[in-house]
Amino acid sequence: MCAVFGTKRQSPVTVSRVPEASFEAVLAFARDAASSAGSPGPGGREQSTVLRESVIPAELEEPTTDPNELDLRAGRLRNLCSLERPKGEQVPARSTLGARTLYVRSPIxxxxxxxxxxxxxxxxxxxxxxxxxxxxxxxxxxxVLPLADGGADTVENAVALCPNCHRRLHHAEDRSERREHLYRQVSRLIRVP
Ligand SMILES: [Zn+2]
Ligand SMILES: [Zn+2]
Structure with missing residues (x-):
């Protein structure tokens, strides 16, 4: 499922910071705009970009230390048709909870x-x-380089894995070979010297 945000020429809407509660309202607006979309007309492309960016509620992009909240926000963002490649954080902030270190991670x-x-x-x-x-x-x-070892929370240091490969990279005897394989195979990854 993928929410398509409008291509219709419409009076300019700037919803750059939307409270969480109004997310559904924003989606309803976007659905409405998408369903009644005609030909974009002059300047339509630019306007659709403005619309798409403006309907991502700020709260969804907000980094968090809470894994459940991270999954929830990322899941909702994943439903958007196009996401711009995010910058992420080279040095994600951390906080401690008892003996645990929590990293502030980006849902995008x-x-x-x-x-x-x-x-x-x-x-x-x-x-x-x-x-x-x-x-x-x-x-x-x-x-790929764990956050605990100074890894960045960026798309150049992160991959999507099946649960089996994920456990393998954390626990297998051959995990460093598998990691090298990832660096060779996934071209967007950047190794930190
Ligand atoms: Zn796999
Ligand atoms: Zn992992």
Missing amino acids: VKAWVLKEARGRCELCQQEAPFVGDDGEPYLELHH
Whole structure:
């Protein structure tokens, strides 16, 4: 499923910061704009870009330390037809909860990488083993250089993996070889010297 945001020429709408509660209203507006879309007309393309960007509620893009919230926001972002390649954070902020270190992570980085994988694991290249409860192929996000080792929360340091390959990269005897394989196979990855 992919929410198509409008291509119709319409009075300019600037909804750059929308409270979470109005997300449904914004979606309804976008659906309405999309369903009644005619030919874009002069300047239509530019306007559609403005519309698409303006209907992403700011809260969905907000980085978070809460894994559930991260999944929720990334899942909603993943439903948007096109997401611009995000910059992410070279040095994600961290906080501590008891003995645990939590990293502030970007929902857009997660959504973009999952979308980019188009339902296939970026290590074994097989299709996701099942469809998740959000109706999307189930893949997990993995930071190739772990955040705990100074890795960046960026699309150049993250891949979408099937659960099996994900566990393999964390626990297998041959995990460093698999990691090298990822660097060779996924061209967007950038190794930090
Ligand atoms: Zn795999
Ligand atoms: Zn991982």
